[in-house]
Amino acid sequence: MEKEIETKDKEIDDLKKELAFLKGQILNKNRRIFGQSSEQVDSRQLSLFNDAEKNSDLKIDEPSIEEITYTRKKSSSHLGKKDNLSGLDRVTIEHKLDESETFCDKCGNDLVIIGKKSKEILKYKPAELYIEEHISYTYACKNCEADADKTNIISAKMPNTFLYKSMASNELLAHVVSMKYQYAMPLYRMESYFKMMDVNLSRQTLSNWIISCASEL
Known part of the structure; x- marks a missing residue:
């Protein structure tokens, strides 16, 4: 019985040593795969998924509107002949001699004109932001007001936005979230991106929009 116990103890001891060796192998492999790289990385790029929470400040006000503008792009029914360009709008510019x-x-x-030649140029226009002001008019029936105690009041409906209390449009919210998570753009760089368009949108505002979108979703 004592001999059998000694044999079992030795087997257990050998198994423990083998298990410890295998654990060490796994830990070393994990360090090589998942350990900190020797390559220097900008610390601001490491916080991709907590960037919004870190910069968010729900106490700040929404951006203020200083100037109201409206632009409309006329659509074109022209279908181009090149792959992946058929859906683009087309602007035709004719070059003719002056009458003189x-x-x-x-x-x-x-x-007299005897012919013409054409050259297609793929143009790039940077993105633009503009304010779209919605004014809802309220109507009342003066006849009902004269004949009854209660006036019949009707207001025109405004378009709904994803974040009701925010000035951000649905398109802008989609663009911000897409840049943040699909294209891995940190908020400090996104802030600079909007500054190049002459629009001051702070990291706090962008963070608030992203977190609010996540909450709604």
Whole structure:
């Protein structure tokens, strides 16, 4: 019985040593795979998923509106011939001679158009932000007001936005969230991105929008 116990104890001891060795192997492998890289990384880029929470300040006010503008882009039904460009709007610019130039410098007779050639240029226009002001008018029935104690009042409906108390449009919110999580753009860089468009949107405002979107979703 004592011999059998000694044998079992030795087997257990050997298994413990083997288990400790295997654990060490796994830990070393994990350190190589998941350990801190020797490459220097900007610390601001490491907080991709807590960037919004870190910069959020729900006490600050929404950005104020200083100037109201409205622009509309006219759509085009033209379908291009190139792959992946068929949905783009097309602007045609014709280059013609001035009336003072449409005569032959040799005989003086008028010049006539005998043909034309075309060149397509893929143009880039930076994104733009503008204020869209919605004014809802309220109507009342003066006849009901004269004949009854209660006036019939009706207000025109305004479009709903995802964040009711925010001035951010649904399109802008989608753009901010997409840049943050699809394209991994930190908020400090997004702040600079909007500054290049002459719009001051602080990291706190952007953070509040992202967190509010997450809460709504």
